[in-house]
Amino acid sequence: MKQQLARNISTYRKERGLTQEELAQILGLSFQAVSKWENAQTMPDISLLPELSRTLQVSIDKLMGYVSQQKPITIYEEEYKTEDYYWGTEPNSACYEVLRKIPPTRRLRLLDIGCGEGKDAVFFARNGYEVTAFDVTDAGVEKTKRLADQVGVHVHAFKADLLDYRLDxxxxxxxxxxxxxxxxxxFRDEIFANYKQFTNEGGAHVFNVFIQKPFIAPPPEKEPNAHKWYSGELLAHYRDWLILDSSEIVFDCNSSGIPHQHAMSKIMARKVSAQGR
Incomplete structure (x- = not known):
């Protein structure tokens, strides 16, 4: 908990545009005290938590690492509450690439970041991977567990926000x-550094991101918490890894009932030890 609280104080302080000195001044403390919190050397006194929460504009639960959202992070929060699976239950094509290039010929631990309703996580579990998955929506996590139960596999699914959650x-x-x-x-550099640190040698990252292209119209869905990615940005995080695939695609989508297109950047990269390079 100490490490999680340290990260969250640093993260939310920066989000508010405050320096350690400014936060300390508001709280009537020395900046060394704030520095020690953020380095996980000490923890704030419990009496300071309400003022710290107000200053950083985040609930005490969220500050301590417990997901307690006062407002939806994603527009799909409500969509997932229906009985039907919004995205269906067929796995993404990238899942087959993982199965082909990184087959579970031995015990492989896989983390699905933002699993939605669980179709990809369950596919991996059915094919022999040891799967952990998280999503920011309660309904998505519950449907992931339900889908896993229906096909007779286990997925360790839980609720978390990717902005807060770090691997340990x-x-x-x-x-x-x-x-x-x-x-x-x-926060991308810090989050990707954490992801890379907690990936075993020989392990891999398989990610995709929506990218901005001048010839692709903005999607009809209004995502208030979405942030832009650009061509080459995802690849730049893996300059020290072996690149197995790095490509861009443009594809048709009808998820909102309105036909539109997306541009997407994909990467599959493997962590190789210095001796193996």
Whole structure:
């Protein structure tokens, strides 16, 4: 909990545009005290939490690492509450690429970041991967568990916000499809560094992101918490990894009932030890 609280204080302080000195001044403390919190050397006194919460404009639960959303993060919060699966139950084509290039010939731990209703996570579990998955929506997590139960596999699914959640145990494969546009640009370096640190040698990341192209009209869905990615930006995070695939596609979509197009950048990259390079 200490590490999670340290990260969250630093994250939300920066979101508010405050320096350590400015936060300390508001709280009537020395900046060294704030520095020690953010380095996980000490924790704030419990009596300071209400003022810290108000100053950082975040609930105490969320500050402590518990997901407690006062407002939806994604427009799909309500869509997932229906009995039907909004995205269907057929896996993304990238799942087959993972199965082909990184088959579970041994125990492989896979994390699905932003699993939605669980179709990809369940596919991986059915094919022999040890799957952990999280999503920011309660309904998505419950439907992931339900789908896993229906096909007789186990997926360790839980609720988390990718802006807050950090890895503290290693995985062999990190996978995410259609989710990373919720990642704010100012936190991408830190989040990707965490993902890479907690990936086993020989492991891989399989991600895609929606990218901005001048010849593609904005999508009809209004995503208030979406953030832009650009061509080459995702690839730049993997300059020190072996690139197995890096491509861009344009595809048709009808998810909102209005035909439109998306441009997407994809990457599959493997972590190779210095000796193996």
């Amino acid at each position: 145990t290693p995985f062999d494969i990190l996978y995410s499809s259609g989710v990373l546009h919720y990642m704010k640009p100012e």
